[in-house]
Amino acid sequence: xxxxxxxxxxxxxxxxxxxxxxxxxxxxxxxxxxxxxxxxxxxxxxxxxxxxxxxxxxxxxxxxxxxxxxxxxxxxxxxxxxxxxxxxxxxxxxxxxxxxxxxxxxxxxxxxxxxxxxxxxxxxxxxxxxxxxxxxxxxxxxxxxxxxxxxxxxxxxxxxxxxxxxxxxxxxxxxxxxxxxxxxxxxxxxxxxxxxxxxxxxxxxxxxxxxxxxxxxxxxxxxxxxxxxxxxxxxxxxxxxxxxxxxxxxxxxxxxxxxxxxxxxxxxxxxxxxxxxxxxxxxxx
Amino acid sequence: xxxxxxxxxxxxxxxxxxxxxxxxxxxxxxxxxxxxxxxxxxxxxxxxxxxxxxxxxxxxxxxxxxxxxxxxxxxxxxxxxxxxxxxxxxxxxxxxxxxxxxxxxxxxxxxxxxxxxxxxxxxxxxxxxxxxxxxxxxxxxxxxxxxxxxxxxxxxxxxxx
Ligand SMILES: Cc1cc2nc3c(=O)[nH]c(=O)nc-3n(C[C@H](O)[C@H](O)[C@H](O)COP(=O)(O)OP(=O)(O)OC[C@H]3O[C@@H](n4cnc5c(N)ncnc54)[C@H](O)[C@@H]3O)c2cc1C
Numbered sequence: 001x002x003x004x005x006x007x008x009x010x011x012x013x014x015x016x017x018x019x020x021x022x023x024x025x026x027x028x029x030x031x032x033x034x035x036x037x038x039x040x041x042x043x044x045x046x047x048x049x050x051x052x053x054x055x056x057x058x059x060x061x062x063x064x065x066x067x068x069x070x071x072x073x074x075x076x077x078x079x080x081x082x083x084x085x086x087x088x089x090x091x092x093x094x095x096x097x098x099x100x101x102x103x104x105x106x107x108x109x110x111x112x113x114x115x116x117x118x119x120x121x122x123x124x125x126x127x128x129x130x131x132x133x134x135x136x137x138x139x140x141x142x143x144x145x146x147x148x149x150x151x152x153x154x155x156x157x158x159x160x161x162x163x164x165x166x167x168x169x170x171x172x173x174x175x176x177x178x179x180x181x182x183x184x185x186x187x188x189x190x191x192x193x194x195x196x197x198x199x200x201x202x203x204x205x206x207x208x209x210x211x212x213x214x215x216x217x218x219x220x221x222x223x224x225x226x227x228x229x230x231x232x233x234x235x236x237x238x239x240x241x242x243x244x245x246x247x248x249x250x251x252x253x254x255x256x257x258x259x260x261x262x263x264x265x266x267x268x269x270x271x272x273x274x275x276x277x278x279x280x281x282x283x284x285x
Numbered sequence: 286x287x288x289x290x291x292x293x294x295x296x297x298x299x300x301x302x303x304x305x306x307x308x309x310x311x312x313x314x315x316x317x318x319x320x321x322x323x324x325x326x327x328x329x330x331x332x333x334x335x336x337x338x339x340x341x342x343x344x345x346x347x348x349x350x351x352x353x354x355x356x357x358x359x360x361x362x363x364x365x366x367x368x369x370x371x372x373x374x375x376x377x378x379x380x381x382x383x384x385x386x387x388x389x390x391x392x393x394x395x396x397x398x399x400x401x402x403x404x405x406x407x408x409x410x411x412x413x414x415x416x417x418x419x420x421x422x423x424x425x426x427x428x429x430x431x432x433x434x435x436x437x438x439x440x441x442x443x444x445x446x
Binding site: 004005006007027030033035047049076100102103 | 286287290306307308310328329330331333336342343344345347348349350352353355397400401415416418419420
């Protein structure tokens with residue numbers, strides 16, 4: 001027997017108050033929540049609707065140069081953002097390849113991160129962009145680097161009663177995202193990769209961030225891969241080979257319905273190469 | 286709120302005050318209140334046969350919480366077919382192109398197509414395919430559906446070749 005209560009939270013204080021109750025279950029777009037309710041994975045909860053918190057449904061370029069995206073921003077809004085297309089192509093590309101146009105109208109970026117699927121498409125770009133989360137509970141707000149947010153499949157560093165308000169990052173036009181799925185649209189990924197790059201005048205890689213989805217229990221940063229490339233000449237074929245070997249130490253893929261672990265390892269190398277080349281393409285020329 | 290409670294919304298242009306429960310999907314809610322053109326296919330967001338317009342945006346009603354639609358506006362294919370010129374054109378084009386076989390996916394397809402064209406979508410076959418990529422059809426092989434939307438896009442003069 002399904003047994004739920006419902007609270008509509010029209011503003012942040014009422015949302016935080018409702019979330020403080022032990023049986024509270026936050027619902028944003030509902031695209032994961034409704035599937036989980038139907039499957040019986042959640043029950044005996046008070047659903048807290050936060051769609052009225054419209055101040056968290058926006059993308060802003062802040063005075064300090066950082067981009068802030070409110071948790072309730074729909075993926076379709078990211079996919080229609082000229083700002084992101086120019087200044088954070090990795091996230092823009094992830095949004096354009098997310099699910100299908102209808103699901104994108106409902107799915108929110110906060111829900112995508114909080115759901116903590118290893119295959120969450122917005123996670124690798126945001127990890128590569130070194131994003132930070134703005135979290136809030138009745139006891140106040142705090143900031144948390146996204147790297148420290150994902151703890152396991154469906155597990156996050158959110159404490160009971162806490163929610164994601166926004167995600168923030170420094171723009172990087174030299175960033176890219178690639179998704180390998182079983183079909184073009186509406187596919188959960190086999191592997192995703194995102195890269196963000198900064199080069200100096202001589203074409204040396206000053207900073208390189210690489211992140212993967214679907215090759216471990218959480219979306220992850222590939223620190224070994226990053227180290228193999230930092231300080232080297234951009235697009236040196238030898239270095240790219242070393243990158244492809246190094247990322248094998250970062251990932252820990254499994255066999256599942258969609259692909260085997262061996263294939264995922266192979267493809268993680270391929271996507272790492274394509275992601276870095278695609279991120280640096282404009283500077284490379 | 287617990288048990289059964291009422292929500293206020295506009296459905297197909299009419300004010301409605303109707304009962305729901307906390308966890309009910311918009312799909313179940315609409316079908317329980319006799320909006321049978323909203324089809325129940327996979328009920329997990331994959332097939333798109335339950336698509337409706339919610340405040341003007343196409344969404345899958347099976348993964349939308351009914352209670353969260355309080356105060357909002359919903360249009361289904363049937364309601365749009367009575368009042369909306371673009372939907373009338375799409376419906377006629379689907380019939381003319383043979384884009385309907387069993388018909389189960391049609392209502393959702395029309396919603397997805399209307400959304401695409403209203404967002405400025407062009408007569409471009411690959412973009413049309415992307416626009417209906419969240420809607421499954423097991424009969425037509427999609428070609429005739431794409432033909433129908435393409436024809437309406439051309440007629441609207443939204444560009445293309
Ligand atoms: C057909 C289909 C296709 C999909 N395709 C993709 C895809 O291609 N890529 C992909 O990454 N995902 C995909 N998904 C999964 C899903 O759509 C996304 O994860 C989506 O972004 C979830 O957002 P939501 O607003 O719908 O979350 P909800 O379902 O409302 O919530 C999801 C979870 O996050 C929690 N939550 C939501 N917002 C917050 C917040 N602000 N703070 C704290 N907790 C919060 C909720 O409590 C819940 O546990 C797909 C889902 C479906 C049904």
